[in-house]
Amino acid sequence: MLEVLQVRPQAGVPGGLIIIDCRGFDASDYADCEVLFGETPGRIVSASPDRVLVTVPDDVTKADRLTGLQLMSAGRTSPRIPFLVAELLAENMHPVANPVCDPETGAIFTTISGSRGKKVEVSVWRISQEGQSTPFLDNVMNPTGLAIDREGTLYITSRHDGTLYRVSPFREVVPVAENLGIATGLAIDRMGNLFVGDRQGTIYRVTPFGEVSPHARLEPSMAAYHLAFSPDGHLYVTAPTLAGTRESIYRVTPGGEVEPWFVGLGRPQGLAFDRAGNAYVCASLNGLRGVIKITPDGQEAEPFIAGARLVGLTFDNRGNAILASNHEIYRVPVGVIGYDPARA
Template identity: 80%
Template sequence: MTEVLRIWPQAGVPGSLIIIECRGFDASDYAACDVLFGETPGRIVGASPDRLLVAVPDELTERDRFTGVQLVSAGKTSARVPFFVAERLAENLHPVANPAYDPETGAIFTTISGARGKKVEVSVWRIGPDGKAAPFLDNIMNPTGMTVDREGTLYITSRHDGTLYRVSPFREVVPFAENLGIATGLAIDRSGNLFVGDRQGTIYRVTPLGDVTPHARLEPSMAAYHLAFAPDGNLYVTAPTAAGTREAIYRVTPMGKVEPWFVGLGRPQGLAFDQAGNAYVCASLDGLRGVIKITPDAQEAELFIAGMRLVGLVFDDKGTVILASNHEIYRVSLGVVGYDPNRA
């Protein structure tokens, strides 16, 4: 009898690698082995009687994304076990940080950030609740960090000119704060203050009136700063370096004190929190990459969603996580409600 004991993690984007722990899988005849996602076979990367490494298929029907996983070997078939494959909403993009979600309209905002100093035809895209992407802005070069305030105003950093832009619901774009260095990460606190990460080593605080002050100092990043607030009121930051698999998530207090919060990730990038205070970060852990879930006490971490090229994420208010790779936007409903300081 072939039996699936555990799938780790229980969700993934197309093309990602997952581990299936099983019993009785006959790997002696490779041609007679299959791992079915619905009716679509995944690619078996490695197999033994009790463990499989499998790539999630790149193309799945809507039905197959929710049908679950089933093992086939030597004429024996296992029962189906739940597994959730993320839906691809848009492609041919270039996000480099978290997308933004507007709870009032259900819209998702993301970017074609492009090479620094290079203008693209459309730099900001809007994805409606129906999952359809449409051009939104063409006049911000190298858009990077994004967030939406409680009034539905979109804010965007430009790493090209070091400016924080404010975008009205009518697409009016105005500079809100300037001289912010290589402005990348962006987050908003409960009071409406915006925090901008200059990857050269400074986190700036921008008040609702546009006044700018340095808030904290970190080591420079080779890529970008990624910022998110947690329910505890602290700001959390990732800043990829060349430290391999020992990189950290940093905690920044309201007074600007910086300390490592969790250490042991590979190239951590975009992050977000749920209402219980769990952190979710795009990184690698123990050789597998995707979204890593970390408990509020920073004592436990596990792969939550598999994904090879994920750079950012945001939760909507309906239990869905929206994922950004360096080319695509995905969504998958996992029943996790994110923490939003605007509505805390």
């Protein structure tokens, strides 16, 4: 009997590596082995009678995305088991941090950040719920962090000029605070204060009136800071370094004290929280890259979504994860409602 026992994780973007624990898989003849995502085969990386490693295929159909997967070998076929393949919403982008989702319209905002100092034709894009991409802004150089406050106002950091910008309803870009270093990560707390991560090592606090003060100090990052608030009221930070698979998520208290919260990730980047306080971070864990889910106490972690090049994520108000890779935006229905301190 050929049987699938477990799939880890149970969702993925094309190219993501998943592990299938199984029983009775005949791997003696690779030409006779398949893993079908719906009706589309994935690429088998390695296989044994009780475990198969496979990548999520690129060319899945709309029906394939929600159909699940099954194994085939030696003329036998396993029953299907649930698996979700992410839907491609947009490509030819260049996000370097989390996308954001407007809770009123469901629209997604993301960036073409570009090389530092290089101006692109359109720097911020708007993606409708139906997946239609339209140009939104063209006058912010190297946009990086994005956030939306409780009034629906979009904020953007520029790592080119170290400025935090506010976008008016008429798409006018207004500086809110300047001289913020290499401004990358961005998050808003319950009071409307904005926190900006300077990858040189400072996290700045910017009040709604534009008053700036240093809030915390960390080690400089080789790429960017990524910031998110948890329901516990603390600010959480990732900052990719050269520490290999022992990198940390840091917790910053309201008073600015910094401590490691979870250790053991590879190149952690974008992160978000759900309403129960679970953390979701784009990182590697035990050799698997994608979105890693961590319990509120920071004691347990597991792969949640497979994805080789994911750099950021957010959740919309319909239970979808919105995922950003180096060049694409994906959506996958995972049944998670994200925590938004601006609306808590």
